[in-house]
Amino acid sequence: MNNNFSPLRLFILFLIVILTNSILWLDSLDNYFNNQKHVLISSVVPDWFFTPSQRLHFKTQSADLLNKMGVVPNKSKPLDQAVEYVLKIEKTPFSSTPKVLFAGDSLMQGVAPIAIADLKKIYPNGKFVDLSQQSTGLTVRRYFDWPKKIQEESLRQGFNVVIIFLGANDPWDIYENKKHFVFPSNEWQELYRERVNEVLLFAKEHQIHVIWVGLPNMEVERVRSGALLQNSVFQSETQKYGFDYISTEEILGALDAPFTKYLQDPVKGSILIRANDGIHFTPNGYRLVSNQLIKTLREKF
Amino acid sequence: MTKYYEFFRELLTQLLSQMGLQFFLPAIDILVPVGISFFTFQAITYLFWEYQAKVKVSFLDLLLYLSFWPTLFAGPIIRAKDFHEQLYSQNFGKPIEAPKAIYFIFLGLIQKMVFATWLANHYVDAVFKYPEEFFAVDTLHGVLAYTLQIFFDFSGYTLIVTGFGLLLGFRLPLNFAQPYLSHNLREFWQRWHISLSSFIRDFIYIPLGGNRRGFFWSQVNIFIAMLISGIWHGVGLGFLLWGVIHAVGLVGSNLLSRYVPLRLPVFCGQVLTFLFVAFAWVFFKSSSTANALSLLERLGAPLGDFNLSWLYLWVFTLLFFLFSKYANWFENQLVSWISRLYLWVLVPLLCLVGYLIIELSPEGIPSFIYYQF
Numbered sequence: 135m136n137n138n139f140s141p142l143r144l145f146i147l148f149l150i151v152i153l154t155n156s157i158l159w160l161d162s163l164d165n166y167f168n169n170q171k172h173v174l175i176s177s178v179v180p181d182w183f184f185t186p187s188q189r190l191h192f193k194t195q196s197a198d199l200l201n202k203m204g205v206v207p208n209k210s211k212p213l214d215q216a217v218e219y220v221l222k223i224e225k226t227p228f229s230s231t232p233k234v235l236f237a238g239d240s241l242m243q244g245v246a247p248i249a250i251a252d253l254k255k256i257y258p259n260g261k262f263v264d265l266s267q268q269s270t271g272l273t274v275r276r277y278f279d280w281p282k283k284i285q286e287e288s289l290r291q292g293f294n295v296v297i298i299f300l301g302a303n304d305p306w307d308i309y310e311n312k313k314h315f316v317f318p319s320n321e322w323q324e325l326y327r328e329r330v331n332e333v334l335l336f337a338k339e340h341q342i343h344v345i346w347v348g349l350p351n352m353e354v355e356r357v358r359s360g361a362l363l364q365n366s367v368f369q370s371e372t373q374k375y376g377f378d379y380i381s382t383e384e385i386l387g388a389l390d391a392p393f394t395k396y397l398q399d400p401v402k403g404s405i406l407i408r409a410n411d412g413i414h415f416t417p418n419g420y421r422l423v424s425n426q427l428i429k430t431l432r433e434k435f
Numbered sequence: 436m437t438k439y440y441e442f443f444r445e446l447l448t449q450l451l452s453q454m455g456l457q458f459f460l461p462a463i464d465i466l467v468p469v470g471i472s473f474f475t476f477q478a479i480t481y482l483f484w485e486y487q488a489k490v491k492v493s494f495l496d497l498l499l500y501l502s503f504w505p506t507l508f509a510g511p512i513i514r515a516k517d518f519h520e521q522l523y524s525q526n527f528g529k530p531i532e533a534p535k536a537i538y539f540i541f542l543g544l545i546q547k548m549v550f551a552t553w554l555a556n557h558y559v560d561a562v563f564k565y566p567e568e569f570f571a572v573d574t575l576h577g578v579l580a581y582t583l584q585i586f587f588d589f590s591g592y593t594l595i596v597t598g599f600g601l602l603l604g605f606r607l608p609l610n611f612a613q614p615y616l617s618h619n620l621r622e623f624w625q626r627w628h629i630s631l632s633s634f635i636r637d638f639i640y641i642p643l644g645g646n647r648r649g650f651f652w653s654q655v656n657i658f659i660a661m662l663i664s665g666i667w668h669g670v671g672l673g674f675l676l677w678g679v680i681h682a683v684g685l686v687g688s689n690l691l692s693r694y695v696p697l698r699l700p701v702f703c704g705q706v707l708t709f710l711f712v713a714f715a716w717v718f719f720k721s722s723s724t725a726n727a728l729s730l731l732e733r734l735g736a737p738l739g740d741f742n743l744s745w746l747y748l749w750v751f752t753l754l755f756f757l758f759s760k761y762a763n764w765f766e767n768q769l770v771s772w773i774s775r776l777y778l779w780v781l782v783p784l785l786c787l788v789g790y791l792i793i794e795l796s797p798e799g800i801p802s803f804i805y806y807q808f
Contacts, residue, residue, distance in 0.1 A: 139534065141530055144602065151782065403448050406441050
């Protein structure tokens, strides 16, 4: 019988439970802190600390690894689909209905529902799939791998357009293969450009049109300076491939102007377009982006 | 007021410009402190208590009360009198009912991290975001699942902080008492977010006159109180409508029970109350009234093909009601079991439960629905 839950015993009990689970989930914690807090536990903690969590989650990781190495037995299946899809697109470039994938972070989570509701009315037979997920981007691939996700979903669902709106989570250091790429060094920019390229190259090869939505002005200085740099990458790369780049700076605030949450309208006065965090938008702001996006899409279909 | 200002500013500007008048209210950009709703409530109970009981509380104790972190973000609203009585009691500073605290914390984690997120990811989010994509039964499942999700989300949160409260030596007020088993709407509000309902009763309904001026005025007061409750939950027509729906429901059921002698079987009352509450949540959850209506319209769509996820939700719902019915019995059994366990058994067991909770929950840290209010 143990009826004595003294404060010390309770403290030890919770401490052991928290520590044990921290160790058993250290790989996930590392991913999480890398993505959300931009620190890497694995750079300060010895590798053997990770052994229990890696052993426990070996199954899922090994499946990913096998996928990357291309030794998954049914790998031939998506390839077949890809070939079939390319042929289909070649016959009917943009004459058919749009099949659009919406990819991005929380900014896209705000834009996509508004855009899709309007697009459904314009293209009743169109296909519009929103896979946006908050806190994602191109920096921490092991947390969420957008290039891979876009490739897989495009092949699986036969999209002919991908609309991408992300980047606010990205202006942080990249850790890859034990290398550390400091934001905003030249190496960081090159790696970031490579990742953007990876998406665009795949799209070009599979005749999928890309509409890349640039970032508007941001209140948070780091995100603003990141957006300046990222926009130049997004714009130059999309233009290189002949894809569309939508600049949101004109509609939601230029990056070199002082940040403002309001849009001045001669009839309606000040319209609140940005959320309190200085990154996200209000429904008014999302609608402005959505309108621009629909306009660009209508030029294609 | 700050969270409502922008809404009314836009509304007024729009109305005036439609009337041909150009009048712009200034745009104000203010940072709202975290937990403002809840510490305002607690501050009101403090002022009331101080005025009525003529007590004097030290400034430090008052700061402790207003910034008491377990209840700061989303309640439950602990009244100044209850808080300070515990603060000044002889046992203060020692954990109370530790086995119950452990039970609450882990049950809360399961409710929030496993159940609420599972329902959100599999049944709710897509249906509410893209209602036109779904057929009737999926839409119905979305509504049912959200009804369960919001309960697990908020009840889970409350259980966790109540557990923390006990460990810190405070008994927090009960916030949920199996609300979905209620036989009528009045009972629902006595069992759902109890600390808010009783706050609204004591600080809005009764000061308005309560039932002291007869049946008619009592109904008017109920209506006003529910309307204020709706508006308090957030800016926008959805919350207002949700408040109106509950107000109409409460007044309607009062009128029925007064003027119609028909008495329904107990089970029918439970089912009708649950359905009413579930459909009212649609307006609470939807980002706009248009969205809520287009979701409800989908209930007239074709049924859709059966898939296994339907079955999972049915089984889950059945088990939910079963556990709800015997919740007190389960609680007593498990708490007494925990209190009888040796620490060397309890610790590994809790480690395992903790591991499973994380295994079954999605990536990242989910946010709480009630944090926004």
